[in-house]
Amino acid sequence: MPLPTPNLDDRRFQEIVDQAKRLIPHYCPEWTDHNVSDPGVALIELFAWMTDMVLYRMNQVPDKLFTRFMELVGVKLQPPRAARAPVTFYLSAPPEQDLLIPEGTEVATVRTETSPAIVFTTEVDLLVRPPKVLGAFQYFAQGPQENAWIAHDLRRLELPGERLPLFSPEPQPGDAFYVALEHDHSNHVLALVLECEEAGGAGVDPRRPPLEWQVWQGPVSRWVPCELEHDGTGGFNYSGEVILHLPPMQPGAFQGLSAYWLRVRLSEAQAGPGGYKVSPEIQKLRLEARGGTVGARHATTVLDEYLGQSEGTPGQGFKLRFAPVLPRDPQRDTLTVEPPGGPLEAWQEVEDFADSGPEDRHYTLDPLEGTLTLGPALLQPDGSVYRFGQIPPKGSVLRFSRYQYGGGVGGNVPKGALSVLKSSVPYVARVTNRQEAVGGADAQSLEDAKVRLPQFLRTRHRAVTADDYEYLAAQVPGVARACCLAPGAQPGAPGDPRPGEVVLLVLPQVRRREAMPQPEDLALSAELRAAVLNHLADRQVLGSRLEVRAPQLVWVTVDARLRPTDPALAAEVQAWAEAELYRYLNPFTGGPRGQGWPFGRDLHVSELYALLQRHSGVEFVEELHIGLSEPGSSAPPQPAPHRLSLARGALICSSRHRVRVL
Structure with missing residues (x-):
């Protein structure tokens, strides 16, 4: 059973009032009117209310001691998590040369009278390249292997009357049309402007053509699907545009040509009703870059913030202007110290000063309050003073080079909510998030930390048991649930982990948990899988092999x-x-x-x-x-x-x- 919480004084307001009234005859016998309308009784009730507040605060002392104990064992309240969402930038016109949308570009929701704008910041650079076609090929799924590939010169389509069939004369599932691109167009919005013969794909339903658009993603993932935003050709039945959202690409070599590959393939639905009777033909083909997609998180960036000047004493504290502070990049987000007449110094953030020496340029940062603290100096048993970290010389100017603040459940915005471009980027016509933002969480409460304290003491920063792996994996932003497969009753059973192997099943977070889930929402992304592996890499048992995958x-x-x-x-x-x-x-x-x-x-x-x-x-x-x-x-x-x-x-x-x- 849990340890009982001591109640230092259990008296309440009415008990204090009754006790004071019982003492009136002893100390003031001439006072005989004890009704609530008497001014003296009103004063008794006022002071009883004040005493009740004092007793309440006194009874919070055990909670304060509990909090101090959590600080001693290293338990810290978790800061808020920032929601993440892929943000798509649509260009006003196809670029004629490479267009850079820099990291740190800010987009936001629409500000209203009742709610402020929610700002997201892109995490990496997005380079939109104009596509350049190196070649095109037809692939026939059936027939002799030596005749499976046919190379085409797309420049012939500039001649009058020329047509190019996309598939075999009698289209079969697996037939494909390949386009080789010179540059990497990962995460691009790509438009294929086509002129097609009217009703060229005889027999096909223009609303549901049996087509699959795919890109090559290397020998492991092989061909992965593209997201089709719009098919204005009705499955190559009339002229129009096909707008695709390309996933990450990898170079590959087909027919002796090394390039980045895009293909359209006939799916298995081609064998059923509604398939092509004859191959559709195109008269013109032009590829255009219409934009790109990049990851963004719920954060606002602050650059080169002035903190103050050093007094030359140990244990100095400074406060950032905005809080809570999101996780920092140790290469860019750091404290800079400029001593009088000296060069600029970059200092290193540490969790504590336990391992800091007198010459170490260390500091700590509380992300919840935004408080930055320099190393203290403590008196040793031999009478000397030991400094836990270097002290900036008096008069040194302290600045924080870069940090981001934000996070919380408010960042879990629905798709289409991020529509305001706050940064000035040329040639960008509009911006939107085509997927909902997920992963945002508020800062951890004290009550939640109390509940999780026993598990923290049991696992700390190591992963030994299955519970340890599940608990630590759940700390990774974007993970909703985790399950570590332990060996079954029969060793060596199919699907069981082998000796020295740990299998961790991860279920990603989604925004609408109660609704019918969609398969694409439950898919384990490569980014989330890598984040879990990196988080557990330094915590798992030496010599064990960790495999992270999605559950069946x-x-x-x-x-x-x-x-x-x-x-x-x-x-x-x-x-x-x-x-x-x-x-x-x-x-x-x-x-x-x-x-x-x-x-x-x-x-x-x-x-x-x-x-x-x-x-x-x-x-x-x-x-x-x-x-x-x-x-x-x-x-x-x-x-x-x-x-x-x-x-x-x-x-x-x-x-x-x-x-x-x-």
């Missing part, structure tokens, strides 16, 4: 038929039942405890019956079936047994549910 997702669909107690409640019951199913079968909010579906937990049809019977408007559940489906597939769900068994580390996600109330 099992997409479940429920088909239920309910009988309402009153036909007038049918619409209400249906909406409630669908919302409950999406909430319960959810990796973030689902499961019996509402903390996310437990990793590897089976699903039984009986718990869904019990779930849908909770509403008073449901008389009984007439029928309920569980099915398994693939995201984005038009095929009907596959029937699942009454008890759906999950593999270790697998998670249940809601697919499209169907609830009928009759």
Whole structure:
């Protein structure tokens, strides 16, 4: 059981008033009117209220001691986390030469009367290059291998009457048209301006052409899909523009040509109805750069802030103008000291002064309060004074070269909210975030730190047990949940980690946790995977090998038929039942405890019956079936047994549910 909290004085306001009234006859017997209307009683109540406040503050002493203990063991309140979002810059015209959108460009939400603008700052430079085509190729998926590739000279399209077929005469799944680009166009908004023969792709549905746009991303990831923003050609059926958002690219060599590759490929849907009967043909092809996408975080940048002058004494403190301060880059975000008549010095930030010597140019920075502290000097047992860090000479000018402040849940803005360009960038017509911002969190509260203290003392900065790995992985911004797979009951079982191997399953954060998740939102990005690996690299056991991957997702669909107690409640019951199913079968909010579906937990049809019977408007559940489906597939769900068994580390996600109330 937890240790009892001492209550130094448990008296309350009314008890103090009653005690004072009982002492009146002893000290002032002539005072006989003890009603609340008496001025003396009013004074007693006033002083009793003041005494109650003093007792309340005195009873907070154990909390203060607890806080001091947490400081002694190294527990610090976590500063706020900054939300991140990819921001897309659209240009006013295709550039004729390379266009740089520098790091630190600020974009913001629209300022209103009730809410200030939320500012995001780009984290890296974005270089938009005009595309230059080196070559084009057709690839036939079927037929002799020696005739699978056909090279084309796109300059022939400038001649009148020339046409270029994109696929084989009888298009088959896997046929593709390749374009070789000279430069890296990672994260570019690329437009393909096409002139096509009217209704050239006979038989295809212009609204759903069986096309896949992809770029080459190296021998590991191979071909990855592009995001299609707009297809004005209807699948090459008429002239127009195709606007793509390209992911990161890697150079590759095909047909002896080393370049950056973009291709359009016929998907497996080509084999079904609505596929091309003949290959579409193009008469003109021009590639244009329309913009680019770069990562940004909820932060405002401050450059070269003046802090003050040194007094030449140890333990000096300075305060930054803005707080809370976000994590710093040790190469750029640092304290600079300019001694009188001396060169500029760059000082190093440390967590504490325990290892600092008299000549070390060290300082600490409290990110929550923005307080910068220089090293102290302490008296030693032999009478000498030891300095924990160097002291700037008197009169030295102190500045902070660069820092960023911001963060918090307010930065988790929806997509399209970042639409104001605060920095002046030429040729930029508009800006937007095409995805919602995620990862923002407020500063840690004291109560939360108290709850997490035992786990902190157990794990500290090491990862030994499975709980250690899960706890430390959850500290990485952008991680919602983590599961460390431990060896099973039978050593060497399929999927179990091998000796010396640690398998960590990571579920990324999403903005809308209660809604039906989308597969792309639950995908583990390369950036988040690298962040988890870097965070655990110095904390894991020496000699162990860590593998970070996404959990296996099992997409479940429920088909239920309910009988309402009153036909007038049918619409209400249906909406409630669908919302409950999406909430319960959810990796973030689902499961019996509402903390996310437990990793590897089976699903039984009986718990869904019990779930849908909770509403008073449901008389009984007439029928309920569980099915398994693939995201984005038009095929009907596959029937699942009454008890759906999950593999270790697998998670249940809601697919499209169907609830009928009759």
